[in-house]
Amino acid sequence: QVQLVESGGGLVQAGGSLRLSCAASGRTFSSYAMGWFRQAPGKEREFVAAISWSGGSTYYADSVKGRFTISRDNAKNTVYLQMNSLKPEDTAVYYCAAGETIVVVTTTPDYWGQGTQVTVSS
Numbered sequence: 001q002v003q004l005v006e007s008g009g010g011l012v013q014a015g016g017s018l019r020l021s022c023a024a025s026g027r028t029f030s031s032y033a034m035g036w037f038r039q040a041p042g043k044e045r046e047f048v049a050a051i052s053w054s055g056g057s058t059y060y061a062d063s064v065k066g067r068f069t070i071s072r073d074n075a076k077n078t079v080y081l082q083m084n085s086l087k088p089e090d091t092a093v094y095y096c097a098a099g100e101t102i103v104v105v106t107t108t109p110d111y112w113g114q115g116t117q118v119t120v121s122s
Contacts (some may be wrong), residue, residue, distance in 0.1 A: 002026040002111040004096045007017050009116030012086055016120070020081040022113055029098075030074040035105040036081045037122030038092035038118075045095070049081060050106045059106065064090075086120045 008020040020036070035050035049070040050059045058070050069082040079096065096113035099105030 002029070002032065002098050004098060004111055004113035006094065006096045006113045006116040009094060011119045011121065014088055014120055015085045016086050017082070018086065018118060020083065020094055020096075020118070022079045022081075022114060024077045024098065029077040032088060032098040032100065032110075033105040034070075034072060034079040035097045035099070035109060036070060036079075037095045037097055037109075038090075039095070039115075040089075040092040043080055045094075048062070048094070050102055051079065052102055054094065057102065059102065065093045083118070086118075088120045088122045091120050092118060093122045109113050 003025045005023045012018050034047040034053050038048050039045040039046050048061050051070045055072050062086050067085045072079040093115040095115045097105055097109035098111040099109045
């Protein structure tokens with residue numbers, strides 16, 4: 001089992017920045033690919049970003065490419081999502097996810113966090 005706890009959400013003005021963190025515990029964190037998803041009110045949960053177990057490969061949704069950066073620190077069992085140039089349409093609950101491979105974590109993750117709210121005001 002892997003337990004995931006997100007933090008760092010909040011209220012920010014359009015154009016601002018936030019950094020989300022996801023602390024993992026349980027089975028070996030460094031062996032898992034990690035990802036971030038989000039779900040806005042009335043919409044389905046969507047993929048945002050993913051990172052391989054080593055951190056050597058990253059993947060982004062087109063909607064956040066160039067504005068968001070995913071990274072990980074395996075020594076701290078933590079994955080981050082740096083969000084810059086935030087827009088009102090980025091408002092959502094952001095979820096951390098873990099999967100045994102990049103394909104798994106971007107489609108049907110094995111584990112989910114409880115989510116953290118990000119609200120971007122115009």
